[in-house]
Amino acid sequence: MLKIKVPATSANLGPGFDSLGVALSRYLTLTVLDASDDWQIDHPFGTDVPTDGDNYIIKVAKQLAPNLTPHQLHISSDIPFARGLGSSSAAILAGLALANELADLGLNDDQILLKATELEGHPDNVAPALFGGAVAAYYDGSQVAHAPITIPDSLRVLTYIPPYAVKTADARAALPQEMDFKQAVKASAISNVLVASFNSNKLDQALTLVGQDQFHEAARAHLVPELGQIRQIAHDLGFQGTYLSGAGPTVATMLPEGGVAQLESGLAPLKLPGELVALTIDQWGLTVTTD
Numbered sequence: 001m002l003k004i005k006v007p008a009t010s011a012n013l014g015p016g017f018d019s020l021g022v023a024l025s026r027y028l029t030l031t032v033l034d035a036s037d038d039w040q041i042d043h044p045f046g047t048d049v050p051t052d053g054d055n056y057i058i059k060v061a062k063q064l065a066p067n068l069t070p071h072q073l074h075i076s077s078d079i080p081f082a083r084g085l086g087s088s089s090a091a092i093l094a095g096l097a098l099a100n101e102l103a104d105l106g107l108n109d110d111q112i113l114l115k116a117t118e119l120e121g122h123p124d125n126v127a128p129a130l131f132g133g134a135v136a137a138y139y140d141g142s143q144v145a146h147a148p149i150t151i152p153d154s155l156r157v158l159t160y161i162p163p164y165a166v167k168t169a170d171a172r173a174a175l176p177q178e179m180d181f182k183q184a185v186k187a188s189a190i191s192n193v194l195v196a197s198f199n200s201n202k203l204d205q206a207l208t209l210v211g212q213d214q215f216h217e218a219a220r221a222h223l224v225p226e227l228g229q230i231r232q233i234a235h236d237l238g239f240q241g242t243y244l245s246g247a248g249p250t251v252a253t254m255l256p257e258g259g260v261a262q263l264e265s266g267l268a269p270l271k272l273p274g275e276l277v278a279l280t281i282d283q284w285g286l287t288v289t290t291d
């Protein structure tokens with residue numbers, strides 16, 4: 001039985017707009033069962049998600065392999081939809097990996113990353129979902145340059161997942177068309193030093209910079225009022241690494257394992273309506289197994 005497992009991701013990693021991301025410990029799992037006359041997909045996502053060849057994962061797969069033999073599939077996922085945790089990137093990669101395996105296309109990771117980035121528009125979710133860990137990636141419109149960022153297993157990402165969705169298109173529409181030159185220099189300096197800090201294990205410095213985005217969070221803050229509330233409480237407790245996960249609305253705080261319970265207690269009085277979930281770093285990325 002073929003099984004494709006893809007992790008959740010948190011894009012931007014604070015100041016790395018459209019170019020940094022990290023894989024987290026929630027997963028979409030696709031199990032391939034028998035071949036059949038038509039695609040038959042068993043999933044728990046409700047009637048809005050197609051159970052036949054119109055399912056997005058099959059549509060993606062057929063872009064790579066139009067004559068793919070239909071199969072029975074089972075799909076499960078604990079990555080929430082439209083919450084800034086990479087659910088659509090996980091679906092894209094699952095579809096591409098499905099085509100690669102069933103049609104025996106022999107695509108390597110770079111080829112899969114390029115196709116996934118073309119579909120997603122930017123690589124900051126799909127690159128860490130494919131490779132695991134944290135990744136820096138840049139898409140110039142024809143190819144994707146990428147490199148891993150060293151990120152230790154000891155870190156946790158405490159996520160606040162609101163009960164409401166924010167569409168990436170709406171969150172991108174909130175962004176400014178232009179940016180002041182000096183602010184752009186500062187914003188990219190923060191992002192550059194963040195990556196170097198992780199890679200040289202200067203973790204305190206890295207976590208401080210995670211919370212210092214200058215590219216997108218201010219323009220999106222009105223869409224996610226909890227961002228400011230959580231950041232303030234985290235700062236009061238000495239945790240600097242609060243950021244908007246992807247386009248939101250999930251608010252992430254990257255912190256040492258030992259700080260999770262303290263921040264959870266600090267946030268309790270807010271009585272936030274969503275879920276608080278402590279996630280670990282997934283260091284594996286997409287996996288394909290057979291048994």
Ligand code: HSE
Binds near residue numbers: 018
């Ligand atoms: N970098 C993207 C954004 C991630 O912030 O809009 C969401 O797809």
